[in-house]
Amino acid sequence: MPVPVQSLPEWPADVEAHPLLVIDYQLLKAGDKEEIARLWKAGTTLGFWYLKNHGAEQDFVAMWGMGEEVFELLLEEKMGYEQGDEGLSFGPDPVEDVAKDDALSYPKVSRREYPTVINDLMGPVITPFVEKGVDVSNTLIEIFNDKLGLPEGTLAKFHRRNDFSASETRTIKAPANLTPGKLAIGGHTDFGTLTLLVDNLGGLQVLPPGTTEWRYARPLPGHMICNVGDTLTMFSGGPLNSNIHRVVSPPPGSQSKHDRWPADDTILAPLLESAMIFEAYSKLLPEVTSYEWFTRRQKNYRSKNHKGAERWAANRGTEYGHA
Ligand SMILES: O=C(O)CCC(=O)C(=O)O
Numbered sequence: 001m002p003v004p005v006q007s008l009p010e011w012p013a014d015v016e017a018h019p020l021l022v023i024d025y026q027l028l029k030a031g032d033k034e035e036i037a038r039l040w041k042a043g044t045t046l047g048f049w050y051l052k053n054h055g056a057e058q059d060f061v062a063m064w065g066m067g068e069e070v071f072e073l074l075l076e077e078k079m080g081y082e083q084g085d086e087g088l089s090f091g092p093d094p095v096e097d098v099a100k101d102d103a104l105s106y107p108k109v110s111r112r113e114y115p116t117v118i119n120d121l122m123g124p125v126i127t128p129f130v131e132k133g134v135d136v137s138n139t140l141i142e143i144f145n146d147k148l149g150l151p152e153g154t155l156a157k158f159h160r161r162n163d164f165s166a167s168e169t170r171t172i173k174a175p176a177n178l179t180p181g182k183l184a185i186g187g188h189t190d191f192g193t194l195t196l197l198v199d200n201l202g203g204l205q206v207l208p209p210g211t212t213e214w215r216y217a218r219p220l221p222g223h224m225i226c227n228v229g230d231t232l233t234m235f236s237g238g239p240l241n242s243n244i245h246r247v248v249s250p251p252p253g254s255q256s257k258h259d260r261w262p263a264d265d266t267i268l269a270p271l272l273e274s275a276m277i278f279e280a281y282s283k284l285l286p287e288v289t290s291y292e293w294f295t296r297r298q299k300n301y302r303s304k305n306h307k308g309a310e311r312w313a314a315n316r317g318t319e320y321g322h323a
Pocket residue numbers: 170172185190197199203204245246247262264
């Protein structure tokens with residue numbers, strides 16, 4: 001039987017973690033200028049921050065439980081719902097991805113079908129998590145819009161709740177007691193506008209800008225870890241930082257004895273409007289739509305599409321400042 005999240009071992013005292021700014025969602029909602037300035041600082045430096053008081057704390061627990069049920073499915077059953085090699089990642093491979101569009105329209109199918117176990121958990125677990133994720137993302141996006149000096153609603157136009165996008169919720173399992181020193185996920189940047197991450201155990205590491213040492217970003221109970229994705233870096237012309245990160249396994253200390261369950265809600269879509277941003281952006285990156293950006297990266301992850309040594313670069317993001 002899995003150990004309840006509330007009883008998991010705490011972060012080991014002898015393992016150092018990188019401090020992230022803690023941002024209070026309720027203060028952001030209330031328009032608190034200092035908190036908004038701290039969010040901007042987090043977004044333009046490391047590009048990672050904690051978010052507290054977001055109201056989704058119980059949904060975290062439900063999502064981790066959802067992972068446990070789904071990953072008990074036989075592989076053959078899951079492969080019947082495989083994502084394919086065309087560049088979109090909804091479906092099990094070997095993570096469980098559910099499109100935001102399907103979670104919000106359930107029981108109407110918008111993008112694809114899912115195994116019964118997912119359908120059964122859509123209403124009670126997945127849809128409420130996605131609803132909250134979309135609300136949080138849209139609040140953060142509105143603040144960044146303002147701080148970037150864009151006309152009101154500019155970024156929002158590219159993140160309309162009911163417009164199709166590559167936004168999805170993703171659940172990944174890293175089983176307990178893995179061989180130490182392995183990378184669960186290699187160094188990468190995220191595709192989307194924002195990622196909202198809910199980890200039950202450690203493993204996530206960031207490479208702070210201008211340094212060469214990977215540092216743990218430890219999960220804090222009840223907090224999301226939010227990060228800027230490639231799309232927001234591109235929209236902003238550079239200042240909002242989609243920072244490189246990775247996941248090492250197993251989790252540190254006695255946490256290593258437990259299955260690791262990250263779930264995240266990733267939001268993606270395109271933009272370009274303010275003259276200031278446009279100029280900075282055109283120096284940084286050639287013009288590309290979010291669909292092209294996402295599908296290029298996702299497609300080139302797939303082993304069927306590997307073409308020798310150049311495949312690694314083919315699925316990279318903004319790590320090297322170019323597309
Ligand atoms: O598992 C984690 O903590 C991070 C996962 C991640 O980086 C991703 O899904 O893009």
